[in-house]
Amino acid sequence: MTTPQDPLPIEPETDQLSIILFSGDLDKALAAFIIANGAVAMDMKVTMFFAFWGMNVLRRHNPPTTQKDFLSKMFGGMMPRGAKKLKLSQMHLGGMGTSMMKWVMKKKNVYSLPDLIKSAREAGVRMVACSMSMDVMGFETEEFIEGVEVGGVATFIGAATQSKSSLFI
Amino acid sequence: MTTPQDPLPIEPETDQLSIILFSGDLDKALAAFIIANGAVAMDMKVTMFFAFWGMNVLRRHNPPTTQKDFLSKMFGGMMPRGAKKLKLSQMHLGGMGTSMMKWVMKKKNVYSLPDLIKSAREAGVRMVACSMSMDVMGFETEEFIEGVEVGGVATFIGAATQSKSSLFI
Amino acid sequence: MTTPQDPLPIEPETDQLSIILFSGDLDKALAAFIIANGAVAMDMKVTMFFAFWGMNVLRRHNPPTTQKDFLSKMFGGMMPRGAKKLKLSQMHLGGMGTSMMKWVMKKKNVYSLPDLIKSAREAGVRMVACSMSMDVMGFETEEFIEGVEVGGVATFIGAATQSKSSLFI
Numbered sequence: 001m002t003t004p005q006d007p008l009p010i011e012p013e014t015d016q017l018s019i020i021l022f023s024g025d026l027d028k029a030l031a032a033f034i035i036a037n038g039a040v041a042m043d044m045k046v047t048m049f050f051a052f053w054g055m056n057v058l059r060r061h062n063p064p065t066t067q068k069d070f071l072s073k074m075f076g077g078m079m080p081r082g083a084k085k086l087k088l089s090q091m092h093l094g095g096m097g098t099s100m101m102k103w104v105m106k107k108k109n110v111y112s113l114p115d116l117i118k119s120a121r122e123a124g125v126r127m128v129a130c131s132m133s134m135d136v137m138g139f140e141t142e143e144f145i146e147g148v149e150v151g152g153v154a155t156f157i158g159a160a161t162q163s164k165s166s167l168f169i
Numbered sequence: 170m171t172t173p174q175d176p177l178p179i180e181p182e183t184d185q186l187s188i189i190l191f192s193g194d195l196d197k198a199l200a201a202f203i204i205a206n207g208a209v210a211m212d213m214k215v216t217m218f219f220a221f222w223g224m225n226v227l228r229r230h231n232p233p234t235t236q237k238d239f240l241s242k243m244f245g246g247m248m249p250r251g252a253k254k255l256k257l258s259q260m261h262l263g264g265m266g267t268s269m270m271k272w273v274m275k276k277k278n279v280y281s282l283p284d285l286i287k288s289a290r291e292a293g294v295r296m297v298a299c300s301m302s303m304d305v306m307g308f309e310t311e312e313f314i315e316g317v318e319v320g321g322v323a324t325f326i327g328a329a330t331q332s333k334s335s336l337f338i
Numbered sequence: 339m340t341t342p343q344d345p346l347p348i349e350p351e352t353d354q355l356s357i358i359l360f361s362g363d364l365d366k367a368l369a370a371f372i373i374a375n376g377a378v379a380m381d382m383k384v385t386m387f388f389a390f391w392g393m394n395v396l397r398r399h400n401p402p403t404t405q406k407d408f409l410s411k412m413f414g415g416m417m418p419r420g421a422k423k424l425k426l427s428q429m430h431l432g433g434m435g436t437s438m439m440k441w442v443m444k445k446k447n448v449y450s451l452p453d454l455i456k457s458a459r460e461a462g463v464r465m466v467a468c469s470m471s472m473d474v475m476g477f478e479t480e481e482f483i484e485g486v487e488v489g490g491v492a493t494f495i496g497a498a499t500q501s502k503s504s505l506f507i
Contacts, residue, residue, distance in 0.1 A: 015499050020336075022200055024259070027390055031360055031506075034470070038491035044499070052196055053259060071273055078260060090362070090391060091416060101474070104409055108473050132203070135277050136270070153207035161184050161213070165504035166334035167358075168200075189505075191369055193428070221365055222428060240442055247429060301372070304446050305439070322376035330353050330382070335503035337369075 024053030026086035033116035051130035072138020193222030195255035202285035220299035241307020362391030364424035371454035389468035410476020
């Protein structure tokens, strides 16, 4: 029975992790999703927030046609369309380095980026696309893979304040 | 009245956020200041620490003349002078991509970097320039915009240990 | 003597810091080790996790000969061998900028990267090389400097959940 003398119960802080993926480089996206998958496997709640170039990770290869103005089309056309099209930040070597890295990863039984994304989604990693970045670069929700929410900077900060760690990648 | 049986009061941890802006890229500086402004709007205390290339964000366009040695002049001359001169980390395209991004942001009513800096300063975001970086690159406090403190790595770590989240951008 | 009325002792959270060094750039490695050394000097426990290009920081200049397959040799040959060989992320200028930066740092009595690594190691900073990155890039433990552990993503997440701050650099 609780009496006035009893100390307040100290709630254990739920272990949450939040990640902003700002980069659109293959190597950094891999790092982000390897960490996210590792954390959910350790029973943490994970929120991933995709801003700027990081949104390219979420793009579908064959998105439905949407009405776009000239600049949105241009941005969309210049940036890699989805996880399979990303390049290494270093040693891309006109595509050879990136292909080599993918080949080695497969040989060593390391998950590919599309597999890591699928696994994260199935494990309940929350994926949020930055609404301001979408607005500036002219992306629509229909262009993204399934299960992606849209949220503003407040969504990220909200998640970060409840997290043990926040990483900007 | 406090009696020996009373539990110690449990202080709620003040929500603080600390950011190291290491990068001098326009897109990363935008991300840092959008997060900082969002956090103060949500009543968090924010400390921004500017190191290496990130110090370029703080430079005035027309600084007072200071006595500099050859190397400091050279570093200063090679790096972008202030928030208006930064370039995108990708798709800079000889200036065209950066101009396009600024134009789109204006059209979509997104704050420009100088506006975000002003807003952060007025909202009480603490801005600290890294003393070691200043020393190495030969910057003087007078070359920075108003309201910038100078501090060492201990200042950053002190802020980080009192923060819910720390981001390296 | 403890009586039932006594409040539970509130354990001060040990101040820990965890850093993932993902980048192989000289400037970012310097930042990581400056922060790590600063934190141990302030009595924090520091774990550094080296992934992808960040592993290059750990390479010995003259490693023992190991049996390697073709791709591992190629990766190894294309990447900088150790702290002395890293380049600036900007203003490398074919080596001139990087040399200039090292020269200025020496003149200003700032520790060099090899000195910072030595100092971190002696102060008890825990250094962990990412096992998955080692596997993909074909690195063996013998190629790294002394005192480096090998660990997976769970090692990093374990450290991060016990840290006040985690930085992805």
